[in-house]
Amino acid sequence: MSLRHAILVLLEDQEASGYDLAREFANSIGLVWNATHQQIYLELGKLNDQQMVTFRHIPQDGKPDKKLYQITDKGREELIRWLRKPASPARIRDAFMVKIAGGNLADTTALLRELDELSDMRRERLATFQELASKLDREGRDQHLYSYLTLRRGILDQQAWLEWAEEVRTALARENVSA
Amino acid sequence: MSLRHAILVLLEDQEASGYDLAREFANSIGLVWNATHQQIYLELGKLNDQQMVTFRHIPQDGKPDKKLYQITDKGREELIRWLRKPASPARIRDAFMVKIAGGNLADTTALLRELDELSDMRRERLATFQELASKLDREGRDQHLYSYLTLRRGILDQQAWLEWAEEVRTALARENVSA
């Protein structure tokens, strides 16, 4: 269980609604920890039951009401406790790589098409991350040190994937000609 | 659902027992798709029920009996069907990165220690992968093209992580001095 900790980290930074969190999970942390809004709302409910967070109701006009969640001292303690114990190793789940592993059965042309689509997505993300990173850099890298490092992880990850994609592309293209 | 496909890919390559598969998940594919033996045995049971695989009992002396699983034509069809439809985007779950994101609360020294441990693990994996890759290369890169590409993904992933780790290390070390 550790979505809770990801949420607590984000709340440590600032008060937020479930909706806000869901969006934040789409950037920086999101690349490395993905969660749907249902999951987040559920987890916020549990965290509230355990007094790790509190919320206040914010009525809005035009938009639906929202609940702004704040981390409590108890939540902060839990976070610190978690930070102290060793992290479980990183897991990845890359379906496309499994496809490559089973590539002898696949249609090379179709794989190449999919590779291109995925590369486009990665390139887009890379651009977004790089923009955010240089923005943080301009605002002062020391204040945003941890967010900056988080983004760097995302950037290096995209770059590594794209590099791999290049290798795959040339290898598959050669296959395609010789076959 | 896609552990099933990862298993089918491995079985496509060769007949294997649940135990064998569990070990294979620790290498190449494993870095990108992790699964415990319980999960694998369970999935093999289901695949068998659905006639996607069959097995034969192998009594062994010294060691416990084993079941060697083979992919069936029906399983192969399912695999091909899956290969044709678009892969769901890669997900990562990196607890240590969440720790960095919440780094202002953490003890920098402890983070540095953990970073070193994780780096050691990554370096070990990198070495294993590189050995396997060069072994495949010697045996003829074309026969093992897909396994080779799979390994390359693992290698690039380790390298990217280690590069990131270096950035984190220098940044945290600077923090540690100034604080």
Added chain:
DNA sequence: ACTACTTATTCAACGGATTGCGCAGCAGAC
């Protein structure tokens, strides 16, 4: 006027994944 998208939250159902436990025998270390 109709459609589509965004903000905002929540429920219900199912399936996938993790954790903990148990069995069983052999090999090698200390």
Added chain:
DNA sequence: GTCTGCTGCGCAATCCGTTGAATAAGTAGT
């Protein structure tokens, strides 16, 4: 002679995560 570790399989409980749907009101486009 005991203990650890590897090979090999399996069950049960619980938790995590995904999918699908519902509600509700505003805004922007065609």
